[in-house]
Amino acid sequence: MFDFDKHLAALADQTVLCIGDLMLDEFVYGEVARISPEAPAPVLTVKRSEQMIGGAGNVARNLVALGARCIFIGVVGDDDAGRTLADALGEDPLIEFHLVVDGARQTTRKVRFVSEHHSTHLMRADWETTVPTSAHSEASIIAYAETAMPQVGAVVLSDYAKGTLTPRVTRAIIDAARGCGKPVVVDPKGHDYSVYRGATLITPNRQELGAAVHRPVATEAEIGEAAAELARLVASEAVLVTRSEQGMTLHIEGHGPIHIPAYPVKVHDVSGAGDTVAAVMAVLLAMRAPFESAMRAANAAAAVVVGKRGTATVSLAELRHRVLPSASLAPEDKIVFDWSVLDERLADWRKHDRRSGSPTTSEKLRIGQIETRQVGRVIYFNTPVSIGIKEHLEVIVYTNLETYRNLSDVNVARIPIEIAVGNTEGKLAAAQSLTVVNCK
Numbered sequence: 001m002f003d004f005d006k007h008l009a010a011l012a013d014q015t016v017l018c019i020g021d022l023m024l025d026e027f028v029y030g031e032v033a034r035i036s037p038e039a040p041a042p043v044l045t046v047k048r049s050e051q052m053i054g055g056a057g058n059v060a061r062n063l064v065a066l067g068a069r070c071i072f073i074g075v076v077g078d079d080d081a082g083r084t085l086a087d088a089l090g091e092d093p094l095i096e097f098h099l100v101v102d103g104a105r106q107t108t109r110k111v112r113f114v115s116e117h118h119s120t121h122l123m124r125a126d127w128e129t130t131v132p133t134s135a136h137s138e139a140s141i142i143a144y145a146e147t148a149m150p151q152v153g154a155v156v157l158s159d160y161a162k163g164t165l166t167p168r169v170t171r172a173i174i175d176a177a178r179g180c181g182k183p184v185v186v187d188p189k190g191h192d193y194s195v196y197r198g199a200t201l202i203t204p205n206r207q208e209l210g211a212a213v214h215r216p217v218a219t220e221a222e223i224g225e226a227a228a229e230l231a232r233l234v235a236s237e238a239v240l241v242t243r244s245e246q247g248m249t250l251h252i253e254g255h256g257p258i259h260i261p262a263y264p265v266k267v268h269d270v271s272g273a274g275d276t277v278a279a280v281m282a283v284l285l286a287m288r289a290p291f292e293s294a295m296r297a298a299n300a301a302a303a304v305v306v307g308k309r310g311t312a313t314v315s316l317a318e319l320r321h322r323v324l325p326s327a328s329l330a331p332e333d334k335i336v337f338d339w340s341v342l343d344e345r346l347a348d349w350r351k352h353d354r355r356s357g358s359p360t361t362s363e364k365l366r367i368g369q370i371e372t373r374q375v376g377r378v379i380y381f382n383t384p385v386s387i388g389i390k391e392h393l394e395v396i397v398y399t400n401l402e403t404y405r406n407l408s409d410v411n412v413a414r415i416p417i418e419i420a421v422g423n424t425e426g427k428l429a430a431a432q433s434l435t436v437v438n439c440k
Contacts, residue, residue: 002293007284008320012067014286016279017148019141019173020056020158020165020187022074022099023108023128024081025271025311027052029116042122044113053088054110054311056158058272059187062279062301064094065313071148072097073141075133075164081107098144100137105129108162112271114309132166142172149176153286154183156278157199161189170195183285187278188212196234200285203240203278204230217241223249224257238291242277242302244270250295258292263303263322272311273302280319297323 030046053061056074063070072089076082076099085107089097109127114120133141141164149155155177159165174196177184183200193212196202210217213233215226227239228251241249247261277298284294300322305312 002290004293004297004323005320007287007289007293008297008316008323010287011283011316014154014283015069015071015152016063016154016156016282016286017071017073017145017152017182018056018059018063018156018158018279018282019073019145019169020059020156021108021160021162022053022057022072022076022085022164023055023110023160023162024085025052025054025058026050026109026111027310028111028113029309030113031117032115032122044115044122047116050310051084051088052311053085054272055108055160055162056156056164056275057085057089058275058311058313059156059158059279059282060089060095060097061092061311062276062305062313063283064092066279066283066316066319067094068283069094070096071152073100073144073148074098075100075102075105075137075141077101077105077107077129078103079107081109081127100133100140100144102133102137104134105163108160116309128162130162132163133169138166138169141169145173146176149180149182152182154185154282156282157184157186157196158275158278159187159189165195167195174198183282185278185282185285187274193230193234196236199234199236201238201240201281201291202230202234202236203242203274203281205242205244205274209239209241220249220257220259224251224259227251227257240277240281240291240295240298242274248295248299250291252291258295260296260299263300265303265307267306268309270306273306275311276301276305276314280314 026049028046028049030044032042032044034043036043060070060072072095076085078101086099089095106127106129111125113122115122155173157165157170174184178198185201186196186199187203188196188208191211204212206217209226209230213226213229217223217226223241227241227249231239231251231253237253239251243249245262250258280298280301281294284297301314301319304314304318304322
């Protein structure tokens with residue numbers, strides 16, 4: 001039987017090579033309250049914006065969020081977006097990156113305009129060059145990849161059809177990986193999948209699968225047959241088909257299809273979910289995990305990221321929480337890892353009157369020399385501290401940038417905090433940085 005806990009604990013020992021189309025993702029959030037008098041178009045009142053590494057870079061982000069190392073190779077233009085991406089990649093010590101600068105190209109940039117209240121994408125604006133990269137850039141990519149190959153346990157080709165993974169580059173990398181016995185995971189794009197011939201695993205979505213084999217993919221039976229045909233066409237060991245809210249289908253050569261449902265979660269944003277799937281599959285295949293076990297972990301990871309806003313990642317703690325049996329996670333089941341999910345949890349507490357902030361129901365505790373105050377089911381610390389989980393608490397938090405000594409003066413505030421993940425004896429296992437809404 002596959003030991004998920006053992007393999008997840010060993011993710012930090014893995015290194016994955018990721019090559020593909022790098023892009024800069026920007027999300028502009030606001031609210032729509034009126035229609036423009038100039039044209040029948042909604043007017044977005046902008047509240048905030050975020051920039052993050054996207055495309056193949058998001059595969060790298062997911063790998064390092066799980067604790068693995070990533071060697072990343074991509075192409076950028078000689079422009080501000082390319083320099084922004086280089087700076088962002090350089091901030092993570094677990095990412096070793098090699099960016100080929102092609103002055104004839106512009107760095108791919110996607111700007112999404114989002115109604116924050118409804119979590120609805122209103123429009124997307126793209127800046128991109130989609131022609132194949134130059135022969136000089138191809139040679140540089142191949143050279144970097146061949147040098148890195150002995151250091152990695154698996155390879156991801158993240159193809160967004162922006163010109164990085166040309167037929168020459170794709171063929172050279174798959175052949176080099178096969179020569180070293182390294183599994184290759186391909187997140188494909190386009191209609192001609194013959195360029196991926198010899199890859200270990202192909203991960204199309206339902207629409208991409210149908211277009212690739214020119215077959216109907218409406219039912220599970222049709223998807224299974226189409227996946228089997230694709231595996232034969234590209235000589236891959238397996239095909240994993242992502243089916244959005246309907247789950248996933250896995251075809252392994254010589255076996256019948258395996259269909260699993262998606263987790264029942266509230267979807268906020270599907271941007272980058274395919275990147276998460278590719279990352280989890282690659283890092284587990286690097287550990288020689290069975291395809292089915294890797295798929296179940298990837299399905300769990302996807303359920304986490306679609307519940308977040310923007311191009312999101314999944315942490316090791318979040319993946320453990322989702323994929324392991326609830327009986328083995330009794331203390332951690334009290335933890336919320338994402339501020340938007342925490343907002344929903346706190347709203348549910350208020351709805352069911354599961355909170356209190358009055359002096360008669362709040363209590364003060366002492367843990368060493370750290371003064372804490374419990375408000376309902378949340379403990380606030382007046383100084384940074386790492387502490388394990390108490391069984392009766394829903395969330396444990398501590399401030400790390402600001403001190404709130406008199407919580408009665410705080411109504412609703414964004415407080416920079418960390419959540420400590422441990423056991424009931426107080427042994428610290430991990431920590432996740434995020435933001436919390438005061439539940440008072």
